[in-house]
Amino acid sequence: MSVWDDVVGQEHVIDTLRAAVAEPRSMTHAWLFTGPPGSGRSNAARAFAAALQCENPDERGCGRCQACTTTLAGTHADVTVVATEQVTIKIDEVRDLIGRAVRKPSTGRWQVIVVEDADRMLERTTNVLLKSIEEPPPQTVWLLCAPSSQDVLPTIRSRCRGVVLRVPPVESVAALLVSRDGAEPEVALEAARAAQSHIGLARRLARDAGARERRDEVLKIPAEVASVGEAVIAAGRLVEVAQAEARSATEERDAEEKGALLRALGAEAGETLPPRLRSQVTELEKDQKRRATRYQRDVLDRAMLDLLSLYRDVLVTQLGAEVELVNTAHGATVRMLAGRSTSVRTIEQMNAISTARERLGTNVSPLLATEAMLVELCP
Template sequence: MSVWDALIGQDHVVAELTDALATKGALTHAWLITGPPGSGRSVAATAFAAALQCRETPAGCGRCENCRQVLAGTHPDVTRVTTEKVVIAMEEVRGLIQVAQRAPSGGRWRIIIVEDADRMLERTSNVLLKSIEEPPERTIWLLCAPSTEDVIMTIRSRCRHIGLRIPPVDAIAELLASRDGIDPEIARAAARAAQSHVGMARRLATDDAARSRRLAILRLPLEIRSVSDAVLAATTLVDLAKDDAAAATEERDRKEKEKLLRDLGVEDGTTRLPPAVRARVKQLEEDHKRRATRFQRDVLDRIMVDLLSLYRDVVVRQLGSDIDLVNADLASDIERLAAAGSLERSVATMAAVETARRRLAANVAPLLAVEAMLIAIRPQA
């Protein structure tokens, strides 16, 4: 057993990190870990943090108390920050900077993992910059982002970069089969459809409803024939994302509000709240709205990634390639699209989907971004 076992298909990353641990003077105080969704950025950061705290040789045994605490998220000298909102607030970063100044209480290092470094606005990143430039001697920052371009240049220039790749489909399928007992054929189909995103692959492999809904979503653009069809389909997709966000957050929001009221000494059924309590409740409700907004945008982005996989398959067929299709269960639809359109049109369609993703990331209203995308990819007269 090793802390690196959960990092699937990233042997080059494991080699680079273990070499840094073993080579005197190779450790830097700021690291930027990048990779596409599902590649294991947070897994790599956690494994590296555990190996940094491990006192065994080689580091990262996975069995000692330090390793177990880091992997469980309970190590007192490892702080992890992730956000369920659209952006990481400046107040959160200022709090991290204060934590970074403290000496480790028992571990070898004070380690701060920022899972969503790409969700810091530029002014927030600038607040973090000085702490990364001149960190305390025993503090290490581990920043995670999809790519180096997702963090400001002054931050990335001061970090050592570790780039993760998309794991091979076979590696994900083997993991699902061995760890979760999933039939190898189902595991491979799910891994391919999820484009090697481990969490999504597991969901598709174990949830029939998730597989059916994904197919329905991919078929939706195939039914668009006019602008009005595109507008209706956009409304359907955005409503679906809203429903997903509500289902994922409503119960959690309710429990968090109940806990806050209990902590503030408010009895059940109280309708008139003191001003100070009202302010705390309002702040919590605003946080809930931001969390729901992020979840909705994440669902829509995943839908767009799936659409890109569909048109990628169309391009594969138009080029006459024998590469495996991502969406083999839609082979007949893919053949029809490939025959009906041109390669140039398919590439333009993929560009329209990428444009919608950028607009969504830039905080454009989801309905407007999705409408524009579907209007652009409808069949041309």
């Protein structure tokens, strides 16, 4: 067992990080982990953080010592992980990180700060971070994660050492699901293939039968939508499902957070609060609304990615390419869609899905973006 076990299909990255841990005198104090969604950027950054803190001099990153286990569990005193559940990382959060970065390690070998969603920082927020990354204290290491180097400001990426992850092989992801999550081999392979090697999505599909059913329903839409009216109805249904998932995922947590805040303020639920306390509750509710908005958009984005994988299979079939389908269980739908259009039309439909995903990221109404996409998918 080692901290690198969950860094699947990234041997070249593991070699680079191991070499850095082994030679601390040449250690880079700012790293940028990039790679497509699901490639394991966050896993690699956390594993690197654990190896930096490892107490075993003969095997840095042993995965057994207290430093390794607490880092991977998220409880190490000298490892801070920021993973926002909102649309953007707030500037106050970054200021807190900068304050933490100047401290000396209390128990570990390094003060490590992991920012899992560096691409979600606005430009003014990133500028606040720049000075700390440019001239960090001797024992501070910044680990930033983003889909690509273009998703962070040039001033940031020029001061970081880049680590590029690739999409892991389907077989490697399936093997991980079998060994770590106890999934059945057939289910694991189908989940890894459907998720296109996205480790997080593959795990969700392998462990949650409901998630697999919802995905199947999404992939039925192109075959069932034959007119503009049907497209508008299907879009409304898709957005309603996303809203329901967001509510079910956040309602209980929102209530617990609000109750905890009221107790901390010495107030009871339903009690009228004085203005000086009401502002804190209002701020919490705004944060919760942002979190729900992001969750809804993430659900819709996953649905669009599933549709994109379906039309990829349609295009592969139309071109007669000898490659394996992503959605093997939906072969009949793929063949039907391939037979009723041309490869040029399929590319147009894939572009429509990609455009809808971009619109979701620019505060366009989710319903309008989804409607426009499904109208383009009509035959």
